[in-house]
Amino acid sequence: MSKVAIAVSCHPDDDEFMMAGTLLRLKEAGYEIHYLNVANGSLGTAEHTYEDIVRIRREESIAAAKMAGAIYHESLCDDLEVFYNYETLGKLVEIMREVNPDIVLTHGPYDYMEDHVNTGRLAVSAAFCRGMRNYKCGQKFPPTLKEVAVYHSMPHSLTDSLRKPVVPEIYVDITPFMETKKAMLACHQSQKVWLDQSQGNDAYIKELVFRGKFYGQMSKKFDFAEGWIRHSDVGFGAENFNPLVDDLKDNAFMVANPEREAWSKLAQDIKDSIFE
Numbered sequence: 001m002s003k004v005a006i007a008v009s010c011h012p013d014d015d016e017f018m019m020a021g022t023l024l025r026l027k028e029a030g031y032e033i034h035y036l037n038v039a040n041g042s043l044g045t046a047e048h049t050y051e052d053i054v055r056i057r058r059e060e061s062i063a064a065a066k067m068a069g070a071i072y073h074e075s076l077c078d079d080l081e082v083f084y085n086y087e088t089l090g091k092l093v094e095i096m097r098e099v100n101p102d103i104v105l106t107h108g109p110y111d112y113m114e115d116h117v118n119t120g121r122l123a124v125s126a127a128f129c130r131g132m133r134n135y136k137c138g139q140k141f142p143p144t145l146k147e148v149a150v151y152h153s154m155p156h157s158l159t160d161s162l163r164k165p166v167v168p169e170i171y172v173d174i175t176p177f178m179e180t181k182k183a184m185l186a187c188h189q190s191q192k193v194w195l196d197q198s199q200g201n202d203a204y205i206k207e208l209v210f211r212g213k214f215y216g217q218m219s220k221k222f223d224f225a226e227g228w229i230r231h232s233d234v235g236f237g238a239e240n241f242n243p244l245v246d247d248l249k250d251n252a253f254m255v256a257n258p259e260r261e262a263w264s265k266l267a268q269d270i271k272d273s274i275f276e
C-alpha cells in the first residue's frame with residue numbers, strides 16, 4: 001500500500017504558493033496525494049456574488065488538484081470563518097481518519113493572517129485526534145494510530161505577523177515542478193483577474209516564481225525550493241519519524257541543529273537511566 005500525504009491549506013491557491021511543489025515531489029516518490037482548502041474562497045472577489053465565487057473557486061481548485069494528480073476534498077467553511085471550533089475540527093478529523101496520512105502539510109502558527117494560522121491549528125489537532133476513539137465527531141471512519149508527521153509551510157509574508165523572519169529547517173527541491181506549480185496556480189483564474197487588477201499583470205505567477213527562488217537561494221543547494229518546519233513529534237510518531245526528508249532522499253534535506261541535538265541527547269541519556 002502506498003504512503004499518503006495530505007496538504008491542508010487555507011484558501012484556494014495557498015496550496016499552489018506554498019505546498020504544491022512538495023506535494024508533487026511526494027507523488028513522484030510514490031505517495032498518494034490529497035488536496036484540501038479549508039476555506040472556500042468566498043471573499044476573493046470584487047465582482048461575483050457569494051454563490052458564484054464559491055462555485056467558481058471550487059471548480060478552479062478541482063482543476064488544480066486534477067493537474068497535480070491529487071485527490072480533491074471539499075472545503076469546510078467560508079473565508080474569514082476559519083475558526084478553531086468543534087464543528088470544523090470534527091469535519092477535519094473525519095477527513096484525517098479517512099485519508100490516514102503519513103504526512104500532513106499545512107500552515108504554521110506564525111503566518112500573516114488568522115485564517116492561515118487557524119488552518120494550521122485545526123490540521124494539527126485533527127491529526128492528533130486521529131486515534132481517539134471517544135472523540136465525538138469523526139465516527140464514520142475508524143480511529144487510527146498510524147504514525148504521522150506534520151510539517152508547517154513558510155508564511156505567505158515570508159515573516160511572521162510581527163515581521164520576524166521565519167527560517168525553514170527543511171528544504172525540498174521543487175525545480176522540476178515549477179511549470180506544473182505555475183499551471184496549477186493558473187487554474188485559479190478568478191484570482192488572476194482579482195490580483196491583476198490590484199497588483200499588475202501576472203502578479204500572482206511572478207509571486208510564485210519569486211517564492212520558489214527565494215527559498216531556493218536560502219537552501220544554498222537548489223534552484224527553486226519550498227521550506228518547511230516540522231511540528232513536535234509528541235502525540236504523532238517517533239522522534240526520528242521524518243518521512244518528508246527520508247523519503248525524498250536527495251531532493252530534500254534538514255538543516256543541522258547542534259543545539260537541539262545536544263538537548264535531545266541529554267534528555268535521552270537521562271530517560272535511559274530512569275526507564276531502563
Ligand SMILES: [Zn+2]
Nearest residue numbers: 010011014116
Ligand atoms: Zn490564503
